[in-house]
Amino acid sequence: MAIPIGQAFKVGSYLFKQKLMKRKKYPLVLMLEPLYRCNLECIGCGKIQKPNEILKKYLSVEDCLNAANECGAPIVSIAGGEPLIHPNIVEIVKGLIDQGRYVYLCTNALLLDRYIDKMPKTPRLTFSIHLDGMKEHHDHICAEEGVYDKAIAAIKLAKQKGFRVTTNTTFFGGVTVEEAEEFLDHLKPLGVDGMTVASAFQYPDAPTQDQFFGRHRTQDFFRELLAKNKNGRWNFSHSPFYLEFLEGKRDYDCTPWGNPSYSVLGWQKPCYLLDEGYAESFQELMDDTEWEKYGHRNHDKCKDCTAHCGYEATAVEDSTNGLKNMAYSAKMVLM
Numbered sequence: 001m002a003i004p005i006g007q008a009f010k011v012g013s014y015l016f017k018q019k020l021m022k023r024k025k026y027p028l029v030l031m032l033e034p035l036y037r038c039n040l041e042c043i044g045c046g047k048i049q050k051p052n053e054i055l056k057k058y059l060s061v062e063d064c065l066n067a068a069n070e071c072g073a074p075i076v077s078i079a080g081g082e083p084l085i086h087p088n089i090v091e092i093v094k095g096l097i098d099q100g101r102y103v104y105l106c107t108n109a110l111l112l113d114r115y116i117d118k119m120p121k122t123p124r125l126t127f128s129i130h131l132d133g134m135k136e137h138h139d140h141i142c143a144e145e146g147v148y149d150k151a152i153a154a155i156k157l158a159k160q161k162g163f164r165v166t167t168n169t170t171f172f173g174g175v176t177v178e179e180a181e182e183f184l185d186h187l188k189p190l191g192v193d194g195m196t197v198a199s200a201f202q203y204p205d206a207p208t209q210d211q212f213f214g215r216h217r218t219q220d221f222f223r224e225l226l227a228k229n230k231n232g233r234w235n236f237s238h239s240p241f242y243l244e245f246l247e248g249k250r251d252y253d254c255t256p257w258g259n260p261s262y263s264v265l266g267w268q269k270p271c272y273l274l275d276e277g278y279a280e281s282f283q284e285l286m287d288d289t290e291w292e293k294y295g296h297r298n299h300d301k302c303k304d305c306t307a308h309c310g311y312e313a314t315a316v317e318d319s320t321n322g323l324k325n326m327a328y329s330a331k332m333v334l335m
Contacts, residue, residue: 002166002194002195002235002236002237003194003237004102004123004124006102007074007075007102007123010074010100011075011316012320014074015316015320016320019320025255025257025286025291026257026258027071027072027073027257027259027260027282028073028074028258028312028313028316029075029076029258029259029312029313030068030071030073030075030076030077030259030260030261030262031077031079031259031260031261031262031271032068032076032077032078032261032263033079033080033263033264033272034059034078034080034081034086034092034263034264035055035057035058035080035081035082035085035086035264036048036050036054036055036057036263036264037055037056037080037081037085038080038081038082038108039082039085039111040082040110040143040147041143041144042141042142042143043140043141044141044172044200047081048081054265057264058086058264059086059262059263059264060088061088061091064092064095064096065092065095065096065099067282068101070281070283071260071262073101073260074101075102075104076101076103077103077104077106077128078096078104078105079106080106082107082108082111083105083106083107084105084107084110084111084112084115085111089105089115090115090118090119093119093120093125094120097120097122097124097125101124102124102126103124103125103126104126104128104166105125105126105127105128106128106130107129108129108130108142108151109127109129109130109150109154109155110147110150110151110154112127112129112154112157112158113153113154113157116157116163117161119163121162121163123164125163125164126163126164126165126166127163127164127165127166128165128166128168129151129154129155129158129165129166129167129168130151130168130169131148131151131167131168131169132169132170132171132172133169133175133180133183134148134179134182134186135148137175137179138151141172152190155167155190155192156190164193165192165193166192166194166195166196166237167187167192167194167195167196168196169183169197169198170197170198170199170200171197171213171221172200172213173213173217177221177224177225180221180225181225181228184233184234185233185234188233188234188235192235193235193237194235194236194237195235195236195237196236196238196308197222197236197238197246198306198307199213199218199221199246199306199307200213213304214304215296215303215304215305215306218246218304218306219246219247219248219306222243222246223247223248226243226246238308238315239312239315239319240319241315241316241318241319242308242311242312244315245306245311245315246306250315252314252315252318253297254294254296254310254311254314255310255311255313255314256270256271256291256294256310257270257285257289257291257313258309258312258313258314258316258317259271259272259308259309259310259312259313261309262282265278266279267279267280267281267282267284267285269289270293270294271294271307272309273305273309273310274294276294
């Protein structure tokens with residue numbers, strides 16, 4: 001199952017509580033970036049373009065756990081940079097799990113074999129392994145040969161040892177639907193517990209600018225690709241409504257407060273993809289960010305964005321609006 005039963009119950013209970021309290025803005029997933037450093041220089045990444053003095057910084061274990069408590073989101077996605085470079089990554093993961101949170105550790109998997117026996121084996125921990133396509137394409141995106149083979153080996157090792165593993169795939173310009181179809185089929189025999197997919201966001205700081213889909217191309221691409229997902233062919237770790245949004249079947253507004261980002265620079269406004277300033281506390285982020293300025297209808301930097309950090313939370317909220325939507329969402333998950 002792409003989402004553990006316990007996680008689905010926890011998130012469902014959390015959403016029900018927010019609705020009872022009549023909250024309009026609340027976090028669903030904390031995007032925790034304990035460092036920006038990475039052992040790769042992927043061609044579409046803007047994080048590693050930060051100045052050296054920032055790339056040398058780390059969040060402490062205490063910083064990470066306090067941010068999770070301050071935010072209160074039931075799920076924490078640990079990203080970066082490459083989290084496994086952090087000297088205290090095991091303590092961070094264990095601390096978040098001890099708080100009762102579900103943790104997705106996003107990694108290129110180059111160092112996973114060094115840490116896997118130190119990580120807690122629990123349904124609350126999932127390794128989300130970065131794979132952007134078949135061997136030649138993935139190594140090209142990562143700007144280093146051999147990365148694909150190491151990631152595949154890490155998936156096999158983690159599954160052998162009983163861990164939950166999902167894949168995290170970003171489709172860049174130039175990838176055809178047929179190539180994406182072949183790639184997703186290639187993952188299925190590995191026994192991954194779910195797949196996440198996205199269209200690359202056009203970072204202003206990315207070293208190359210010709211690798212990105214626009215919004216309309218994203219919708220055309222996913223409409224054609226997802227039409228081929230018959231009889232559970234691929235097991236996506238997304239809300240069915242978000243997948244329909246990627247296809248252009250649903251038109252959502254961005255709700256970036258659903259996936260707030262905390263990093264070495266503080267709470268990032270409005271989301272982890274844009275550098276629009278930082279808040280010192282989660283409450284300041286929520287109170288002082290001009291949320292109405294952002295989203296594809298309102299901000300030029302957002303016009304081609306379809307990223308999960310802005311729209312997955314919107315889709316999840318929509319899927320719980322009324323019995324009709326809940327029934328439809330449940331049906332799509334079970335298909």
